[in-house]
Amino acid sequence: MKLGAAGRIEKPLLWLVITALSAAIFVADTVTDLEIAFAVLYVAVVLISVRTARPGAVMLVGAVCAVLTVVSYLLTRFGDPESGLANCGLSLLAIGATTYMALRIEAANIAARQAQAELAHMSRVMLVGELGTSIAHEVSQPLAAIAANGSAAIRWLGASPPNDGEARLALERIVEAAGRAGDVVGRVRNLAARTPSSQGPVDMAELVQETLALAQGEIRSSQIALRTELADDVPMVAGDRVQLQQVILNLVVNAIDAIKAGRADERDLLVSLSTDGEKITLSVRDSGVGLAPGSSDKVFDAFYSTKPGGMGVGLAISRSIVEAHGGAVYAAPNYPNGAVFGFTLPIREAKD
Amino acid sequence: MQEPEATIYVVDDDPLVRDGLDSLLRSVGYEVRAFASVDAFARHTRPQAPSCLVLDVRMPGPSGLDFQARLTAAGDTIPIIFLTGHGDVPMSVRAMKVGAVEFLLKPFREQDLLDAVAAGLARDRAARADAAFGAGLQERFATLSQRERDVMALVVTGLLNKQVAAELGVSEITVKVNRAQAMRKMKAATLPDLIRMADRLGLAANR
Structure with a gap:
């Protein structure tokens, strides 16, 4: 592949x-x-x-x-x-x-x-479909802010005497909220767009942040405690930004699903990014249901799925993307429960 | 516009929504206190004044519904208006069943929110008035002598003075005097008033 x-x-x-x-x-x-x-x-x-x-x-x-x-x-x-x-x-x-x-x-x-x-x-x-509900929430949040602040601004301006200071503050919040809604839409569009594969320098730390922003609503509504450990010395890697984002999002969404299916009292998600000078390693660690014994080798196979309604396509595609980038994927049990999924990518001189 | 002591509490972790609600409600003339989490709100000591709570359902930490259950368990009857980002019907049904004033879907219309807040405040005022009325009754009832209480308890069941006298083994005059005293002390103008008060005090159940 x-x-x-x-x-x-x-x-x-x-x-x-x-x-x-x-x-x-x-x-x-x-x-x-x-x-x-x-x-x-x-x-x-x-x-x-x-x-x-x-x-x-x-x-x-x-x-x-x-x-x-x-x-x-x-x-x-x-x-x-x-x-x-x-x-x-x-x-x-x-x-x-x-x-x-x-x-x-x-x-x-x-x-x-x-x-x-x-x-x-x-x-x-x-x-994107899987995240649909929470993405809708991510958009409705700034829209609610725009509606509330807009109504407030109209009322402050209509007061006698008009309260320009309050109206201005409300308007500034509207601008900020509109920007935020635009960001959400942009992120979804980037991911869902049919883009030709492209090679460029990719800032992995930034990509992780952006990807987590996409899954933010789902993480919140599932009441998951998210932690990130992103080393600041991770160099750019050469690769296709959208494809790499797809891999990260896939791992994160899988982790969320595993946590939701797991114990209610432990809902931890750790996304970490590190480098040893030759390659970068991204790992997604969850406290979810974990891997079935002996299945660590099979999880990346096509059409292997443990999720109800899962097609077993996501991880297989993730593996092919990572391997096309010269990297490798891995899966292992997490202690005391859950699983850790991740991949490594070689550090190459990023062209153009 | 509104009575100044009425306070609206807003709990939403999203600063833009929180400040927007705060600004909107203040622009209408309400006193507003906004909090980023239910815990911050719970730590705040609220003055005894009509109030209602505008609460986001989906927040990190304890959810809005859990918090509602916590308040109810603690005997806190502050009316709650829930805000939610998605139309979760079972959740809204659950919230309304345990006494939410309104379940508004984000983004909501300004008038829906203001109506809900007005309804919440009205409900809280009524509850407070009712509680004050109940407390007043208890106070007045405490000033009654034992004989006056006995007479009142029997009179409100519909017995005639003569029957009450027979029941208690006292003269009809004594019943008349104690009955008049009880009505005066309870500030009941008519017998139906007294019956309502007795009902509220749970006297009928004592018999």
């Missing part, structure tokens, strides 16, 4: 390899006898070009290889021209067939990536 995150970083290197290999084959093909069908090796170049993940690039590489083959044939001085022509034809055939197959492979890859992205998006929308 790849979400198209890896691979792109090595692109300049890939083109270098393709160019160098083509040049080497071209030189070898030109200086050797016409009988030696060195040009068949262009097939390897075409296959390597599949890694660019762009059909146009594959087509271009195929065409260039074909042209180089013909040019070699024309330049080569040694050997029998007839068998050289036959060799050239065979090479062109091989290059053509390989390019065609490479394009087919690439098309299948694209379809797979699209299906993957669709699934990830669907699972994000499901997450």
